[in-house]
């Protein structure tokens with residue numbers, strides 16, 4: 252692959268007290284690459300993404316991100332009293348986005364447009380997750396970290412998500428997705444398994 256490395260992780264370690272979860276994680280993701288991170292429950296996948304996005308500080312190691320970052324956490328980051336539209340306006344201001352056209356496209360792809368005036372507290376779990384994903388992507392980031400972003404999605408939305416992930420990749424975005432399902436690997440360029448606190452060498456995804 253000749254495209255530029257836009258996410259470079261070198262020797263990242265992270266412990267919670269005496270529990271060493273990450274023991275020297277190395278990872279490189281290129282522009283236009285869709286990479287899956289798999290591993291057993293408790294392997295440290297969420298910890299890794301939280302460290303990569305800066306929510307948690309690594310104990311050791313280096314993280315270099317070249318470009319704007321989008322992060323979709325496993326738990327939704329919504330204000331129950333705000334409607335979908337109010338969330339979008341809030342994040343539009345935070346991201347300093349002039350036009351919401353890209354956001355409207357995301358709403359349409361994920362089937363969220365009809366919930367525009369619904370407060371977050373009245374949204375179903377899967378619909379909250381859709382909004383969580385839109386908020387992570389609406390500024391059209393160059394590097395995207397997604398922590399099981401399709402939890403609670405129905406089948407149609409699950410398929411729409413993977414189509415969206417492929418479009419992001421085809422547009423040059425570097426996408427890292429935590430995945431639990433073996434069949435997701437067919438949709439990925441590469442799969443990395445987190446085991447024993449390190450990422451094992453790349454397994455080719457289905458596209459390669």
Ligand SMILES: Nc1ncnc2c1ncn2[C@@H]1O[C@H](COP(=O)(O)OP(=O)(O)OP(=O)(O)O)[C@@H](O)[C@H]1O
Nearest residue numbers: 267268270272290291292293294295296297298299
């Ligand atoms: N804030 C925290 N304080 C202490 N221990 C934590 C904290 N967060 C996670 N852990 C522990 O670190 C380990 C890794 O957790 P993490 O959530 O990163 O794993 P995961 O691979 O994402 O798991 P899952 O597949 O269940 O989502 C687990 O043993 C967990 O109990």
